[in-house]
Amino acid sequence: MKLYYRIPRTAHRIRIDLLLSTNPEVEIPDGMHQNHFVYLNGLATAPVYFLLYHKLLGWDRRINSSQQWQREKATDVDYHDVLRLCDILYRKGVKPLEKTHGGKTYLALFRKRSDAFGGRYEQAVARRFEKIGL
Secondary structure (H helix, E strand, O other), X not given: OOEEEEOOOOOOEEEEOOOOOOOHHHOOOOOOOHHHOEEEOOEEEOOHHHHHHHHHHHHHHHHOOOOHHHHHHHXXXXXXXXXXXXXXXXXXXXXXXXXXXXXXXXXXXXHHXXXXXXXXXHHHHHHHHHHOOO
């Protein structure tokens, strides 16, 4: 089931992903607390660097999947989403690895996944990752 939010007085709608801290596969770092989230109309939204982390997590799982459609989604969808998130982070002046409240494990996994992504798509992502400190 997918949850969508229609932005009032527009034709836009956005998909809502619920991250439940009781699911270890979601990898919410212990250091992530309520004050790290932005609240819009009373709804907690994750910071963009956290979205990038989870997009890289999803990409990593899909690119290494035994199912062809998962690997295709990693290249056809996740790849472009990662690049867009990098561009947003750059415009906002955010460097994900400076967000140390996630803890050492979180930062190490962020680095590992960004290195794997960069290693696969070298030319296209090297400059974007460099701009945001990855």
